[in-house]
Amino acid sequence: MPAAAMGGGGYSGSVKLKYVKLGYQYLVNHFLTLLLVPVMTATALELVRMGPGELLSLWRSLQLDLVHILCSAFLVVFVGTVYVMSRPRPVYLVDYSCYKPPPSCRVPFATFMEHTRLITDDEKSVRFQTRILERSGLGEETCLPPANHYIPPNPSMEASRAEAQLVIFSAIDDLVRRTGLKPKDIDILVVNCSLFSPTPSLSAMIINKYKLRSNIRSFNLSGMGCSAGLISLDLARDMLQVHPNSNALVVSTEIITPNFYWGTRRDMMLPNCLFRMGAAAILLSNRRREARRAKYRLQHVVRTHKGADDRAYRCVYEEEDEQGHSGISLSKELMAIAGDALKSNITTIGPLVLPMSEQLLFFFRLVGRKLINKKWKPYIPDFKLAFEHFCIHAGGRAVIDELQKNLDLSAQHVEASRMTLHRFGNTSSSSLWYELAYIEAKGRMRRGDRVWQIGFGSGFKCNSAVWKCLRTVKAPTGGPWDDCIHRYPVDIPEVVKL
Numbered sequence: 326m327p328a329a330a331m332g333g334g335g336y337s338g339s340v341k342l343k344y345v346k347l348g349y350q351y352l353v354n355h356f357l358t359l360l361l362v363p364v365m366t367a368t369a370l371e372l373v374r375m376g377p378g379e380l381l382s383l384w385r386s387l388q389l390d391l392v393h394i395l396c397s398a399f400l401v402v403f404v405g406t407v408y409v410m411s412r413p414r415p416v417y418l419v420d421y422s423c424y425k426p427p428p429s430c431r432v433p434f435a436t437f438m439e440h441t442r443l444i445t446d447d448e449k450s451v452r453f454q455t456r457i458l459e460r461s462g463l464g465e466e467t468c469l470p471p472a473n474h475y476i477p478p479n480p481s482m483e484a485s486r487a488e489a490q491l492v493i494f495s496a497i498d499d500l501v502r503r504t505g506l507k508p509k510d511i512d513i514l515v516v517n518c519s520l521f522s523p524t525p526s527l528s529a530m531i532i533n534k535y536k537l538r539s540n541i542r543s544f545n546l547s548g549m550g551c552s553a554g555l556i557s558l559d560l561a562r563d564m565l566q567v568h569p570n571s572n573a574l575v576v577s578t579e580i581i582t583p584n585f586y587w588g589t590r591r592d593m594m595l596p597n598c599l600f601r602m603g604a605a606a607i608l609l610s611n612r613r614r615e616a617r618r619a620k621y622r623l624q625h626v627v628r629t630h631k632g633a634d635d636r637a638y639r640c641v642y643e644e645e646d647e648q649g650h651s652g653i654s655l656s657k658e659l660m661a662i663a664g665d666a667l668k669s670n671i672t673t674i675g676p677l678v679l680p681m682s683e684q685l686l687f688f689f690r691l692v693g694r695k696l697i698n699k700k701w702k703p704y705i706p707d708f709k710l711a712f713e714h715f716c717i718h719a720g721g722r723a724v725i726d727e728l729q730k731n732l733d734l735s736a737q738h739v740e741a742s743r744m745t746l747h748r749f750g751n752t753s754s755s756s757l758w759y760e761l762a763y764i765e766a767k768g769r770m771r772r773g774d775r776v777w778q779i780g781f782g783s784g785f786k787c788n789s790a791v792w793k794c795l796r797t798v799k800a801p802t803g804g805p806w807d808d809c810i811h812r813y814p815v816d817i818p819e820v821v822k823l
Contacts, residue, residue, distance in 0.1 A: 414569065414611040416562050417619035418792065422499035423759050423805040424492045424578075424604040426468035433465045434458055434823050437598075443476050450589045457598040459820050462722035462743065466809075467601040467750035472582045485521055485582040486530075492578055492604035493527065494534060499803070500606040506572070508535045513564045513573035514543040515557045517754055519783070520643070520653075521580035522547035531576065542568070550641060550782025551718055553577065554605070554754030555790050559626040565611040572612070578604035579753030586652035593652035599721055603752025603759065621776070621792040625677050629670040629787045637662045641783035660727055666787035667731065667779075671706070674789050678711040678775075708732055712791075713774040715739065716760040718781050719746035728779065744813045749805070754780065759805055763813070766806040770798040 437458065442451055470491070472484035493516075500506065514537065516528040523530075526545035531537070544560060546553050554577035561573040581602050586593050610619070631637035640656035656662070676684060683706040694701045708715075715738045717728050725746065729739045741760040745752075749759050757778045764770055774794040781787055806813070 414566055415613075415616070416565050416623040417610050417612075417615050417795075418621040418623065419572075419608040419610050419615050419619045420500065420504050421605060421607040421758055421761075422496050422503060423755065423762050424496045424499075424602075425805040425807075426602055430468035430470065430474070430602065431466055432469045432474075432601075434821070438823060440474075440476055444478075444587075445589070447589050450591075450594060453591055454594055454598055455823050457595060459823055460722065461598060462725075462746045462817055463599070463601075463750050464747040464815075464817075466748055470580075470582050470602050473585060478582075478585045480583045480585055482523065482583075485580055486523065488582045488602065489518070489521065489523075489527060489530065489578070489580050490534075492580075492602060493531065493576055493606070496578075496604045496606040497531070497535070497574070497576065500574075500608060504608055506574075506608060508537050510572050511535075511537055511541060511574050512568060512571035513561060514541055514576075515546070515561050515564075515573065516544070516576045516578075517546040517549065517553035517557045518578050518580055519548055519550050519553055519753065520584050521582075527576075531574075548783075550784060550786060551579075551720060551751075551753045551756070552780030552782030552786045552788040554757060555626060555778065555780045555788035556628065556786075557754075558607075558609075558623070558790055559628060559788075561609050562623060562626060565609065568611075570612055571610070573609040575607040575609060576604065577607070577754040577758070579755070584653070586650060588646040588648055588650035588652060590646045590652070590654065592654045592656070593646060593650075595655050596653050599751045601750030601752055603749055603755045605755040605758035607758065616795065619795055620798055621794055624775070624791040624793050625674065625789070626791075627670055627674045627677070627789045629666050629673065630784060631662065631666050631669070631786070632784045634662075634785075637666070637785040640785055660723055662785050663724065663781050663787065664727060664731060666781065666785055667728065670779075670787040670789055671708070674791070675706055678777075678791060679706050679708070680710055683707055683710060705731070705733065708777070709734070709738070711775065712777040714741070714761075714764050714770070714776045716757045716764075716776060716778040717742040718779060719743075719749075719756040719760065720751055720781060722746065724781065740814050743817060744815070747815065747817055748809065748813070754782075762801070762804050763806055763810075765798045766800050766804060766810040767813075768800045770794055772797045 438451070438455060441454055445451065470484070470488040472479040472481070472488065514528050514531060516526070516531065518527055522545070528543040528545040532541065532543060542564060546557060549556055557575045557577060561575050565571055565573055579600065581600055584596065584600075586597050609623075636658060640659050640662050642654050643651070644654060645651050675687065687706050690701065715734060717725055717739060719725065719742050725739050725742045728734070741763040744763055745756055745759045749756070752759060757780060761776065761778070772794055776792040776794070778790040778792070779787070
């Protein structure tokens with residue numbers, strides 16, 4: 326009985342605390358409304374109580390001559406014009422498309438490990454990559470480009486270009502089919518691919534394929550890691566602010582073919598196990614008429630760069646090993662550095678998106694730590710009050726676990742990220758769009774919903790983008806999840822024994 330009573334009391338206390346917090350949030354977030362309603366009610370009652378003579382006298386005392394009225398009207402029009410002209414142009418996401426690899430490119434675990442054994446004689450390397458795959462969170466349907474299916478792989482320039490053309494052109498072709506976009510309608514082109522930077526550039530490759538206009542403003546971003554997709558968005562947004570009535574095409578990808586690591590350094594073998602092929606093409610516009618059919622409106626882009634710190638700068642680093650094999654080394658401190666970058670990013674984005682109730686709690690806890698007790702834990706704002714959907718870069722299981730823990734997210738909040746990692750692997754900068762496509766394919770995106778995209782990349786960078794849904798999105802047909810969404814979500818065990 327005492328235990329039951331204590332349990333009941335604890336539950337009752339937690340329920341009361343929940344309602345106290347809800348009451349506090351409502352009070353703070355609607356403070357102006359709660360303040361103005363009594364004032365307006367009292368004013369209305371006072372006007373009703375006044376007699377006709379008193380009301381007429383009040384009206385005469387408020388009357389102005391014609392000059393005052395004209396001056397007031399001019400001032401209102403002038404201030405309104407300045408306000409409208411100074412506001413940033415809205416940036417709409419009309420639609421986007423993700424590349425869907427063919428079944429012939431799939432690499433089940435058994436195939437991956439068989440090829441690894443045929444390529445290398447080092448048994449320790451084979452066992453290490455087996456352990457990584459078992460705990461990776463990847464599924465049996467992830468894909469590698471055709472050149473990586475050869476024994477040994479064929480990382481030639483020709484094969485790399487072939488992969489780039491396959492994934493990029495397929496994504497753009499699907500976007501054109503969805504939107505009716507014509508080549509002459511593209512005013513701005515931004516392409517990001519971190520590790521493959523040929524000459525001519527990938528942006529020039531797209532211009533040549535689709536015969537884009539000679540006066541197009543094109544950009545090619547390389548070496549900026551997995552968060553470069555949000556950097557491309559930021560660049561496209563800035564261009565749309567200075568060029569009215571324009572469309573921007575953003576292409577995000579990573580080319581896997583030339584980046585296979587042949588050596589035996591463990592910190593450089595991880596990308597072989599995690600990275601898979603993928604690409605996304607996104608159509609942005611600042612044309613007002615596009616608001617009628619656009620899916621989302623861009624609210625904020627927040628970029629955090631920790632490159633001034635040597636540890637952060639070198640935690641994802643392209644180099645050669647002792648045998649001269651080139652690859653990407655991932656530091657053991659990567660997760661700690663990513664957590665630090667995330668804290669800096671949410672400190673900036675918090676005031677832009679959080680309700681006032683959360684901002685005040687954060688401020689009071691910060692002041693309390695400074696003035697009262699430094700041992701108080703910092704207050705972690707509840708970002709679930711600001712966003713309905715979260716798209717966390719599917720860089721690996723550890724990345725998703727860390728963000729779920731730090732932001733106190735539920736399993737459903739990170740479901741899109743986990744399922745994207747399982748079905749497509751780490752597709753680098755395009756992974757955020759596969760996650761958004763997952764949410765849409767599940768029919769969860771409603772008008773007014775807010776989406777937070779969070780990306781991490783070498784340098785070290787943490788970047789965020791905030792979108793607002795403009796219309797309820799019906800589950801699309803023909804997208805990357807079209808043939809398998811009915812099977813998801815799936816249970817992903819901690820370890821898959823191979």
